[in-house]
Amino acid sequence: MVSCVYVESEVRQYPRTLQIIKQLKSTPLIEIEHYGEVFNPRAQNFRLQKSNPGLIIARKHKGQVLKTPKSYGIGGYHNYYFSHMLNCLYDCRYCFLQGMYRSAHQLVFVNYEDFAAEISQIATRYDPEPVWFFSGYDCDSLANDPLTRFVEYFVPVFAELGNSWMELRTKSTQVRQLLKLEPCSRVVTAFSFTDQYSHRKLEHGVASIKKRLDAMQALVEAGWPIGLRLDPIIYHSNYQSEFVQLLQQIFSVIDATALHSVSLGAFRLPKDNYKQVHRLYPDEPLFAQNLTLDKDIISYPLTLEQEMISFCEQKLLQWIPPEIYFPCNWHD
Amino acid sequence: MLVWVVALHCEAKPVIDYYGLKKSASHHAFDVYLKDNMHCIISGIGKTATAAATAWIAGLNRHKHPIAWINLGTAGSSAHSMGAAVSIFKISDSDSNRNFYPVPIFDSGLEPAHCHTLGKPSIDYHPHQIFDMEASAFFEVATRFSSAELVQCLKIISDTPAQQTGHDKARISELINRHIVELAGFAQSLGNLANQVGRLEIGESNWEKILSCAHFTQTQQSRLGKSLRFLLSQPGQTDALIAELADLKSAELIIAHLENLCHRQTLAL
Numbered sequence: 001m002v003s004c005v006y007v008e009s010e011v012r013q014y015p016r017t018l019q020i021i022k023q024l025k026s027t028p029l030i031e032i033e034h035y036g037e038v039f040n041p042r043a044q045n046f047r048l049q050k051s052n053p054g055l056i057i058a059r060k061h062k063g064q065v066l067k068t069p070k071s072y073g074i075g076g077y078h079n080y081y082f083s084h085m086l087n088c089l090y091d092c093r094y095c096f097l098q099g100m101y102r103s104a105h106q107l108v109f110v111n112y113e114d115f116a117a118e119i120s121q122i123a124t125r126y127d128p129e130p131v132w133f134f135s136g137y138d139c140d141s142l143a144n145d146p147l148t149r150f151v152e153y154f155v156p157v158f159a160e161l162g163n164s165w166m167e168l169r170t171k172s173t174q175v176r177q178l179l180k181l182e183p184c185s186r187v188v189t190a191f192s193f194t195d196q197y198s199h200r201k202l203e204h205g206v207a208s209i210k211k212r213l214d215a216m217q218a219l220v221e222a223g224w225p226i227g228l229r230l231d232p233i234i235y236h237s238n239y240q241s242e243f244v245q246l247l248q249q250i251f252s253v254i255d256a257t258a259l260h261s262v263s264l265g266a267f268r269l270p271k272d273n274y275k276q277v278h279r280l281y282p283d284e285p286l287f288a289q290n291l292t293l294d295k296d297i298i299s300y301p302l303t304l305e306q307e308m309i310s311f312c313e314q315k316l317l318q319w320i321p322p323e324i325y326f327p328c329n330w331h332d
Numbered sequence: 333m334l335v336w337v338v339a340l341h342c343e344a345k346p347v348i349d350y351y352g353l354k355k356s357a358s359h360h361a362f363d364v365y366l367k368d369n370m371h372c373i374i375s376g377i378g379k380t381a382t383a384a385a386t387a388w389i390a391g392l393n394r395h396k397h398p399i400a401w402i403n404l405g406t407a408g409s410s411a412h413s414m415g416a417a418v419s420i421f422k423i424s425d426s427d428s429n430r431n432f433y434p435v436p437i438f439d440s441g442l443e444p445a446h447c448h449t450l451g452k453p454s455i456d457y458h459p460h461q462i463f464d465m466e467a468s469a470f471f472e473v474a475t476r477f478s479s480a481e482l483v484q485c486l487k488i489i490s491d492t493p494a495q496q497t498g499h500d501k502a503r504i505s506e507l508i509n510r511h512i513v514e515l516a517g518f519a520q521s522l523g524n525l526a527n528q529v530g531r532l533e534i535g536e537s538n539w540e541k542i543l544s545c546a547h548f549t550q551t552q553q554s555r556l557g558k559s560l561r562f563l564l565s566q567p568g569q570t571d572a573l574i575a576e577l578a579d580l581k582s583a584e585l586i587i588a589h590l591e592n593l594c595h596r597q598t599l600a601l
Binding site: 041 | 421422431433435436437438439444446475476478479480481482483525528529532558559561562563565566591594595597598599
């Protein structure tokens with residue numbers, strides 16, 4: 001599962017650390033002073049490390065909760081994100097995380113209490129206005145849940161904060177812990193999908209579309225709100241027919257009335273992330289496509305992107321009401 | 333390209349014999365044994381010597397990218413038995429107090445160990461660390477030339493509180509030779525990793541051939557490189573592609589042609 005475990009001395013005896021180490025008992029353990037010693041050095045190859053990453057257990061000292069970028073949100077006015085973990089179990093070729101950090105090691109911050117305190121402070125500041133907290137920005141919210149027990153800790157935190165909403169964004173099927181808890185109407189588990197062809201080509205390690213839909217349906221039946229994130233839409237010669245098939249597959253399982261929100265966006269990467277990812281994966285067809293730079297974002301040429309979004313939006317709105325649709329407006 | 337950085341001849345002997353490396357007559361700053369894509373450099377004992385040897389051989393091989401590195405040597409330990417082979421996961425330097433972390437990218441089957449690099453010999457054994465005199469300098473310098481995944485340290489325990497090999501050269505060679513098959517397996521795995529990285533580069537001779545087709549500005553070279561790295565990574569492209577480009581007389585035509593090829597190929601991802 002992981003090549004080795006690096007543990008900051010400061011958190012070595014934390015109960016959460018001991019529980020994680022116990023689960024990884026046969027994995028070599030290396031004590032470190034600060035996660036930056038392992039995570040930050042320049043001379044690292046993300047692509048090589050991704051084949052067999054390690055796990056770093058650390059404490060996040062500041063900046064536990066940050067404001068989201070302007071275009072990131074699903075209708076809320078106050079939007080924040082928090083990352084208990086950096087880097088993802090999965091290896092999706094379009095993901096900005098590939099170009100974000102030098103290391104592919106999975107870094108988990110075990111001082112959940114500090115995150116919760118800051119979330120609570122922010123929620124109180126805006127009370128009674130609703131505040132959104134997005135948890136899947138720097139990792140998959142649920143993929144490592146059996147190890148990190150993120151859901152077990154944070155869902156009850158949000159259940160107590162009456163004006164706070166949490167999005168769990170995931171491509172995982174790890175919903176077991178959610179199914180054990182009392183559903184909270186302000187915790188939305190949002191599942192990301194690309195079409196079958198893109199999934200096969202670009203989403204390494206991700207569960208099948210069918211398995212993710214089964215997990216979604218299990219949450220619906222247990223009373224949890226769910227979301228759909230059709231992002232990114234990837235251009236290929238059959239993207240239109242594949243997108244239609246994807247929608248048919250989704251809505252053959254999921255009743256549209258069970259959806260809290262749906263978002264849609266075309267493939268895009270911040271310029272610096274793109275440069276880094278392209279350097280790591282020069283052989284990847286996705287990055288050799290006709291892409292352009294606009295406002296520091298690499299994406300499809302505007303006319304192509306507009307054509308893709310227009311087509312996909314039109315097909316999507318045949319299944320869902322417009323009130324729950326949130327397009328990604330990164331050009332604004 | 334794989335480079336062994338070894339302090340002493342007696343430590344290098346098993347590697348030299350196993351691979352049939354020949355001593356270079358043209359290199360004089362350090363003794364270098366080589367064959368095909370493998371070098372073994374005898375640095376001498378200590379951090380300064382190791383740093384110098386590592387940097388020197390990196391410069392010598394600056395066109396052979398990427399380089400995979402192995403620092404092989406003996407070490408002292410109170411936590412391991414005489415002759416045990418370990419792979420280093422953490423290196424601490426006694427003078428600077430800095431720590432370095434070789435990346436365990438594949439399962440070598442060797443026991444992991446924390447290596448403390450000293451500035452001078454010592455018999456003060458630490459219960460959880462092994463001691464050497466080269467690893468920190470080797471790692472710090474080698475990672476200027478290669479990513480950490482390709483820079484590894486392997487040590488054979490030659491001194492324990494109960495028993496010291498000291499300067500017994502034959503004994504040192506014998507202790508290392510016991511593990512030569514494992515060491516060769518490790519080197520093979522590391523070499524394969526380096527090849528994975530190398531396959532993504534444009535070979536120097538191909539790059540020179542294409543650059544000679546027209547005059548390219550720095551910006552154009554960057555665009556050229558981007559398209560070429562993709563196209564040359566696809567099977568069966570190289571010779572036909574280079575032949576096509578020879579007929580196009582300007583940098584912009586060449587770049588436009590290559591970008592068009594990329595766009596056509598990527599319609600199917």
